Amino acid sequence: MKTSFSRRPKFKGGLAVGAIGFFVLLLLILRFVFPGALAALGDPLWRMGSAATATLAFPEGAAAVMQERDTLRIENEVLLRENEMLAARLADVAPFDASGVLAGVLARPPLAPYDVLVVGAGTKEGVTEGSLVYAPGEIPIGTVGNISQSRSRVALYSASGRTTEGWVGEERIPITLEGQGGGLWSATVASDAGVVEGAVVYLPGPGAVPVGTVARVKTSASAPHATLSIRPSVNPFMLTWVRIADPL
Amino acid sequence: MIRIILIAAAFLSPFLFPYPATLILALVASLLLPPVGIMIGLLVDALYYTSGASWLPVGILTGAVLTLLGILVRRFVKTRIIGS
Numbered sequence: 001m002k003t004s005f006s007r008r009p010k011f012k013g014g015l016a017v018g019a020i021g022f023f024v025l026l027l028l029i030l031r032f033v034f035p036g037a038l039a040a041l042g043d044p045l046w047r048m049g050s051a052a053t054a055t056l057a058f059p060e061g062a063a064a065v066m067q068e069r070d071t072l073r074i075e076n077e078v079l080l081r082e083n084e085m086l087a088a089r090l091a092d093v094a095p096f097d098a099s100g101v102l103a104g105v106l107a108r109p110p111l112a113p114y115d116v117l118v119v120g121a122g123t124k125e126g127v128t129e130g131s132l133v134y135a136p137g138e139i140p141i142g143t144v145g146n147i148s149q150s151r152s153r154v155a156l157y158s159a160s161g162r163t164t165e166g167w168v169g170e171e172r173i174p175i176t177l178e179g180q181g182g183g184l185w186s187a188t189v190a191s192d193a194g195v196v197e198g199a200v201v202y203l204p205g206p207g208a209v210p211v212g213t214v215a216r217v218k219t220s221a222s223a224p225h226a227t228l229s230i231r232p233s234v235n236p237f238m239l240t241w242v243r244i245a246d247p248l
Numbered sequence: 249m250i251r252i253i254l255i256a257a258a259f260l261s262p263f264l265f266p267y268p269a270t271l272i273l274a275l276v277a278s279l280l281l282p283p284v285g286i287m288i289g290l291l292v293d294a295l296y297y298t299s300g301a302s303w304l305p306v307g308i309l310t311g312a313v314l315t316l317l318g319i320l321v322r323r324f325v326k327t328r329i330i331g332s
Contacts (some may be wrong), residue, residue: 016283023287027294038294045263052264110266113292114301145298155300162301 035148039106039118046106046118069240076136083138100134100245101125106151109236115159115181117142119242122150127244132205134243135234140205144244152244156236157203157211158183167208168228169199177201177230183237185212185230191219193226201230251280258284262292274311278318285314 030038103121112118121127131144133154142156157164160181168175168187173195175187189195197217202208216229258277261270270292278285289311297305 020283020286024290027290031294042263042295045260049264107263107296110268111262111264112296113267113270113307114296114298116296116298116301118296143300145300153296153298153301155298159301161303 035146036122036150039148039151042118043106043120046111049111050106080138100131100243101127102241102243103127103152104241105239108239109156109182115156115179115183115236116145117154117156117236117239117242119152119154119244120150121244122148122152124149127152128246130247131244132247134205134245135236135239136241137234138205138209138243139211139234140203140209141211141234141236141239141242154242154244156183158185158232158236164203166204166211167202168214169193169195172202172208175201175228177203183232183235185232187228187230188225189228191224191226195226195228255281255284258288259291262288262295267292271310274314275317278314279321280318282315282318282322285318286311289314 027038101121103119103125105117106120107116107118109115117133119133127144127147129144129147132140133142133144135141140157142154142159144152145155146153155162156179157177158179158181160179162179164177164179164185166175166177166187167173168189171194173189173193175189177185177187180186185201187201195214195217197214199214200210201212201214203211210233212230212232214228215231218227218229254273255277258270258273261273265273270288274285274288277288286308289305289307289309292307292311293305297307
């Protein structure tokens with residue numbers, strides 16, 4: 001019989017702590033001992049999510065978009081060849097290098113919260129940590145962080161707080177691009193440097209590679225420097241494939 | 249039933265939905281069952297965290313905050329019920 005002197009129920013939090021402990025252990029094992037297993041688990045779900053997004057975003061149907069994609073790929077190939085020819089003629093630009101691994105993008109922002117891409121190529125395909133990652137159009141977008149056998153995580157240059165050296169404008173003024181997340185950058189230059197909205201921003205690649213444009217120049221009469229908001233020419237939210245190449 | 253569906257949706261969210269949606273689902277799920285918040289944070293970091301992109305495991309930290317929030321809210325609600 002239950003009386004007012006009944007013992008208090010046992011501490012129920014023990015079960016929750018045990019469950020969290022088990023979950024942590026499981027994830028640690030998966031992440032560090034079998035890194036491919038977690039990605040393999042996520043693969044069908046990521047694909048399902050991409051398909052659902054494609055259906056919602058492109059009401060004309062995935063088939064039409066795929067056809068357009070194929071046409072654009074062919075056009076892109078032609079442009080790449082043209083670019084290769086032009087690059088070879090320019091003395092100050094290194095020849096275009098088409099080597100590397102093509103990888104499909106499995107997860108991208110805003111699904112991935114760190115300005116990270118999960119791509120479908122890993123050590124099996126010859127990807128190494130620190131490899132450079134290029135978006136279509138040979139635009140450098142980041143470097144490979146962690147790798148498993150068949151998947152890699154790519155840390156984008158625009159990841160919040162990440163700094164990258166580059167140039168801005170026709171005069172190639174050196175700047176330090178600071179990632180703001182969501183594919184955006186900011187940078188500071190001297191107010192009298194003459195950087196205007198629409199100026200092209202470059203990153204090192206095969207020569208100086210245009211990666212974005214200055215969207216806004218914020219100046220203050222009392223400050224000796226101006227803050228640039230930089231919009232990338234590649235939208236990481238829309239990336240479907242990338243090229244991974246060894247560091248230069 | 250709704251409880252189970254919400255918690256399941258919160259666990260699937262890092263694979264399917266943008267991270268703001270994951271955050272909202274994790275918050276709701278944490279209010280229902282506090283440890284879910286930190287578990288989802290762990291899952292997010294296991295899936296996406298890479299040292300080059302951030303030096304802080306934001307997923308785990310956010311999950312821990314959500315779990316604490318869940319515990320506090322549940323305690324507050326319990327106190328209010330007992331108090332009344």
